[in-house]
Amino acid sequence: EIVMTQSPATLSVSPGERVTLSCRASQSIRNTYLAWYQQKPGQAPRLLIYGISTRATGVPARFSGSGSATEFSLTISSLQSEDFAVYYCQQHSDWPLTFGGGTKVEI
């Protein structure tokens, strides 16, 4: 099983700041099989990024993804109030599909 490790667990930031969330895989992710999701309290997750760096439909341009092999990151260029949430990375390079433990972005 590919273990996905996200850091930090919690990030305390102010609106307008630039934030970078990290995701590390226990083995190399083949192709571009890495996605990011956003989950707000009481809501279902939402797909943000797929293929490491492609924004899903309707996702603002302030969200960007990058990385390769075992190291990946999600960057929010200027944090908005609606961006405070938990963010999960997910690999679909191998079975079983696995998520990271999440990074909570809080005020």
Place this chain on the structure above:
Amino acid sequence: QVQLVESGGSVVQPGRSLRLSCAASGFPFSYYGMHWVRQAPGRGLEWVAVITYDGRNEYYTDSVKGRFTIFRDNSKNTLYLQMNSLRVEDTAIYYCAGDHCAGDCNPRPNLLYNRFDPWGQGTLVTVSS
């Protein structure tokens, strides 16, 4: 409007069975693979199972193999999860989610993209004596 609506969650004793349903609308359900993903209270996300667009192929996480069965009825635009021999550790919100495709989304045998979009709102399963 694309919508997935789960139902069937409830409180059940360990060892009992439960069937979840997920009604789809607003998109060509029969073209897409479908997943179940769960989230234990206050915890992260865990993928549970996936089924191909035609129902011919299924994959499961190890902890539910032999106990859970994913299946679908394309004539009813509905996805199901049959859960047998439930354990306390199966307690979670269960989400159904579409197998997200970008670009050419014509269905192909055993082709899965294995990322999740859209998502339903979830249904809570509590396993407790």
